[in-house]
Amino acid sequence: MILLTDRPPQLETPIHYFRQDLTPNEAFFVRWHLEGIPTSVDLRTFRLNVSGHVRQPLQLSVDELRSQFEPMSIIAVNQCSGNSRSFFEPHVPGGQWKHGAVGNAKWTGVSLKSILDRAQVKAGAVDVSFNGLDAPPLPSVADFVKALSIDHARDGEVMVAYAMNDQSLPMVNGFPMRLVVPGWYGTYWVKALSDISVLPQAFSNFWTDKAYRIPNGPNGTESPKNLAKDTVPINRFNVRSILVRPEPDETLHTGIPNEIEGIAFDAGYGIRRVEVSTDGGTTWADARLDPELGKYSWRRWRASWTPRNRGQYRVMARATNAIGETQSKEQWNRSGFMWNVISQVDVKVG
Amino acid sequence: MAPRIKNVFLSLGLAAFAAGCSRPSKISKEPEHGSANGKMESTADSKPDNPVHTIVMPHYEPVFPPGPGRDEFVAACVVCHSPRYITMQPRFSRTTWLSEVDKMKNVYGAHISDEQVQKITDYLVSINGKPDSGQAPKGTYGE
Numbered sequence: 001m002i003l004l005t006d007r008p009p010q011l012e013t014p015i016h017y018f019r020q021d022l023t024p025n026e027a028f029f030v031r032w033h034l035e036g037i038p039t040s041v042d043l044r045t046f047r048l049n050v051s052g053h054v055r056q057p058l059q060l061s062v063d064e065l066r067s068q069f070e071p072m073s074i075i076a077v078n079q080c081s082g083n084s085r086s087f088f089e090p091h092v093p094g095g096q097w098k099h100g101a102v103g104n105a106k107w108t109g110v111s112l113k114s115i116l117d118r119a120q121v122k123a124g125a126v127d128v129s130f131n132g133l134d135a136p137p138l139p140s141v142a143d144f145v146k147a148l149s150i151d152h153a154r155d156g157e158v159m160v161a162y163a164m165n166d167q168s169l170p171m172v173n174g175f176p177m178r179l180v181v182p183g184w185y186g187t188y189w190v191k192a193l194s195d196i197s198v199l200p201q202a203f204s205n206f207w208t209d210k211a212y213r214i215p216n217g218p219n220g221t222e223s224p225k226n227l228a229k230d231t232v233p234i235n236r237f238n239v240r241s242i243l244v245r246p247e248p249d250e251t252l253h254t255g256i257p258n259e260i261e262g263i264a265f266d267a268g269y270g271i272r273r274v275e276v277s278t279d280g281g282t283t284w285a286d287a288r289l290d291p292e293l294g295k296y297s298w299r300r301w302r303a304s305w306t307p308r309n310r311g312q313y314r315v316m317a318r319a320t321n322a323i324g325e326t327q328s329k330e331q332w333n334r335s336g337f338m339w340n341v342i343s344q345v346d347v348k349v350g
Numbered sequence: 351m352a353p354r355i356k357n358v359f360l361s362l363g364l365a366a367f368a369a370g371c372s373r374p375s376k377i378s379k380e381p382e383h384g385s386a387n388g389k390m391e392s393t394a395d396s397k398p399d400n401p402v403h404t405i406v407m408p409h410y411e412p413v414f415p416p417g418p419g420r421d422e423f424v425a426a427c428v429v430c431h432s433p434r435y436i437t438m439q440p441r442f443s444r445t446t447w448l449s450e451v452d453k454m455k456n457v458y459g460a461h462i463s464d465e466q467v468q469k470i471t472d473y474l475v476s477i478n479g480k481p482d483s484g485q486a487p488k489g490t491y492g493e
Contacts, residue, residue: 003434004434006410006434007407007411035430037407039407040402042403044402091439091442093446096439137429137430138460140460140461171405175403206457210457
């Protein structure tokens with residue numbers, strides 16, 4: 001994998017792994033916030049605690065979660081809020097991801113709703129917060145805790161996953177269990193989930209009030225000289241594609257079909273169309289879409305291109321979803337979130 | 351002119367990691383570009399039914415060159431994160447670096463004085479700075 005930082009770890013997936021429907025566990029991107037990541041978990045003592053505004057607090061072992069609840073599986077994209085941050089101009093501080101802070105996996109676990117139902121949520125619940133085993137390096141640093149509204153938490157799709165592609169979660173991907181929030185950015189997918197708390201009031205902490213916020217406007221955009229004053233917590237994915245082949249600076253050939261392929265996904269409305277341009281965006285042609293694997297999965301697509309002449313070319317791709325949302329030509333925000341500019345790769349035909 | 355050291359660090363930056371913890375044996379992912387040998391070792395997983403899962407995290411922390419404020423940088427910053435948080439960034443103006451150091455002090459609670467904020471900023475600008483353009487993004491969190 002591509003190492004961004006080692007402490008806490010941030011690891012990026014090389015783009016050629018996206019030539020598969022599911023991203024292998026050993027290549028799945030990794031992003032932790034706090035130095036104190038869990039490096040040892042004892043399943044004999046580990047418990048998922050459910051507490052707060054409930055009648056029946058729970059302490060569940062992994063075995064109890066596996067044996068006492070109805071299992072469910074979902075194929076879903078997990079994408080870091082800051083995926084592709086390094087492409088923003090002007091550059092913004094933060095993890096300088098290229099396009100590899102994303103992956104698609106089959107998640108297996110139990111619905112959060114079923115856990116909350118067993119805990120018997122009291123009337124008047126507002127939010128549900130999620131804490132993991134990671135810990136801040138100093139008492140002054142806020143623990144990484146995120147929250148969802150009670151309605152979202154009980155939608156039957158948000159789940160607590162103990163398996164990823166039919167294997168235990170790797171330690172760096174949140175062993176023994178993590179939250180899966182289909183269609184929402186990875187910041188909500190709390191890893192090494194250990195504490196669920198139901199709250200009778202709105203949740204508030206640094207990671208929600210100050211971090212992971214986007215301008216409250218179309219596609220979370222603003223301009224460097226006119227920063228948005230009104231911001232909201234980041235939430236659903238926008239629609240985007242990623243060109244997987246050719247890779248940057250690859251040399252293609254005249255007179256033979258060259259494979260162009262990639263992935264596209266959105267927040268769950270579904271990818272309706274992907275168009276490809278090989279002339280820098282002047283003309284576009286539809287790519288062929290692979291079968292759907294589920295509304296929260298990415299959808300792979302492909303096209304074939306037989307260039308007649310040698311030279312430098314710009315290959316581009318843009319995805320459109322079922323409600324007509326498509327990719328933008330320009331985009332900027334101060335935190336480098338939600339990149340979905342039309343994808344492009346410059347190649348040489350030799 | 352600031353010394354151009356970034357490429358030296360980045361050449362160390364392609365490391366291989368084993369991301370597994372529950373496999374029958376310790377595994378390591380092959381290096382993508384053959385330039386580094388790192389791996390995370392899963393030490394207690396040699397038996398699939400072992401209830402204790404552990405991982406050893408490798409550290410690849412670059413040695414930083416001398417410069418104004420280096421001591422303050424090492425003392426205050428490396429406590430909480432790898433220096434790679436600096437070397438992976440593009441070159442930023444003083445305004446942006448100052449805003450980042452301010453954020454560490456005021457938002458994340460790093461134990462640094464106002465004087466140290468200036469010295470650390472001096473160091474960051476000296477190793478990975480660029481002239482102010484007036485377009486510096488400020489006040490970003492949670493990246």
